[in-house]
Amino acid sequence: MKRRTFVMSAAGAAAGMMIAPRMSFAAKGTIDWYTGSDTNVLDFWANTVKPAFEAANAGIKLNLVDAGDNAGIIAIAERAIAAKQTGTDPQADYFEHSDPLLPAGAIEAGIYVNMAKAGLSNYARVNPLAIQSDYSLPYRGSQVLLAYDKTKLKPADVPKNWADLVAWIKANPGQFVYNRPDKGGSGGNFVRRAIHEANGRDPNAFTVSNYTQEFGDEALGKAWKLLADIAPSLYDKGAYSSGNTQSVQLLSQGVVTMIPVWSDQVLQAIDQGVLPAETGLVQLQDLALCGNFSRAVVLDNGANRDAALKLADFILSEEMQGAILTELGGFPGVSWGHISPELREKFADIIPQSIPTFPGGKWEAAINDGWYRNVAPSIDRKS
């Protein structure tokens, strides 16, 4: 063979190999699963869900793919819309976490399965507080809780509502810290809890579209007063850490006794020994701190639609939902009644009566600006 023909045929073969996977159809019986979440979620699926699901459903395999981020998921959904129009295979069956409203028009295009009508045997177990759309399936969540040092604060004396918390903070100056609201959700949702407190503890009072300058100034102004009031009793007379991790660090160094934390972050920190086993967790019982859910989406035109629905049903089973608590450190997507009794008892203090949420959009900008102007500098820390 001449050198030139050899080079050409080798290049052709290489090009062919690159094109080949794009031309092949998704293997029957292998669910193409995509996630845009962090590595800990992918690890959880690879080590816990995949073996259990494949053992329970002979003949179905799970192909776990990291789409990078949520934008990656949206790109695959756009491909699925195009595939639907041409009647081809989108090579995607299951999104671990996505918003069915994205990309715009996806539901109208008919690429997502209506979960409420899909006949899932476990659908009735889903926590009704978490359902946002018929086209997505809440299966794990995380919420902000209060973590405290049991060696300094007896579990019996832990404040369980806002008034007690404020009284405790003032009685124990320097022992509480929360991070700046824009630098991490734990402090951010603590600030939002104060906004709820100042406005009649009604999360429904705030929606994405009801921000106006007047309403915002009035509603937030009351919350800034509450927060400015406790500021002198916070760590270092009103210092605010610059992120979720830094708050956990202050708790682990024994500097403060109590901080707001994300549930999954604190459960993992305890599991890995970053925080000692004597770390207690508590949720406010009059109105919980805010949280959010991850919602799975199944593609209607995927080649393995029925197998993907089996997977969606499987992830809601008691076994998997318990594993989300113990392995992932997340919150179950099902109501707490569908969690095994011993786990329910272990996590009794952090079970919320409600899972409030707070809208983003203009509210977010107003909170981030207002807190810095009104709460952060309000006292003289030099004294």
Add this chain to the structure above:
Amino acid sequence: MSEATKQAVRPLVDTAESRRPIGLLFVAIPVFLVIWLVIWPAINAISRTVWRKDKSGEMGFDLSSYAFFFSDSYSLDNLSITLWTTLVCAILLLMICLPIALYLRFSRGRLAAYVQALAIFPMFVPSIILAFAFIRVLGPNGMVDILFNAVDLPKIRTPYLTPWGPVIGLVWDNIPLTVLILLAGLGSVANQSIEAARDVGANAVQVFWHIILPRISNSILVALSFSVLGIFSSFTLPYLLGPASPEMLGPFMQRTLREVQDPVGAMTQAVIAFGFCIVFGLFYVRSVARSREK
């Protein structure tokens, strides 16, 4: 005439007409990059903050975002803490780095090599790692507190989350560059002139004041304007170690853009920061021009 000079047909500085285009071509690349990546965005930002849509949607000349910045006590506090941090850092850097540079210039041996390695070391530590190490060492209940506690000394008032936090971090971070520039400047101080001064009876202070300082004043200016430019617009260390409020312009700009979703406000802050940096930059340009003239 020796052999070597005979062979050197072409002088080192070639002013021949035919060679000019190549020289200009070499210069063109950085000049083009500076125009594309620095000057054009700067002009763009300035024009977009002064020439923008008003409430009725008409484009027009509008200085309101600047008026807001300079009438808003919150923004002014942030500006003044930035200037304060920059000034304190510059003074501390000079106080720390000048003795180190003098020591390294006039000592020989293994110890000096170790000191030099140690002084350059911060260059290789990313500032985010520095920030977390700082929290563990100087933070509350950190290593210093534990050591003090072991010998029955009281706890220190930790600089973490106070204006002194970024100052300590930034000074440490800027030591290598400052030491290197000062050391380069000290290289131009001839041993003979110092020996001559000593021979006529000058003591150490007089040698420093009359012989060394005049020769390195240019390097000091260059070193300070370099570190001041970096400190003024620093982000990571003030973000992680500084207080929530007042905050330095770096974190303030980033927060205004992303968290407060106010691009015009952020650009205004950037233009104002740019204005201050130009003033520092002029010192540098002037001192370089002055040393070229010599």
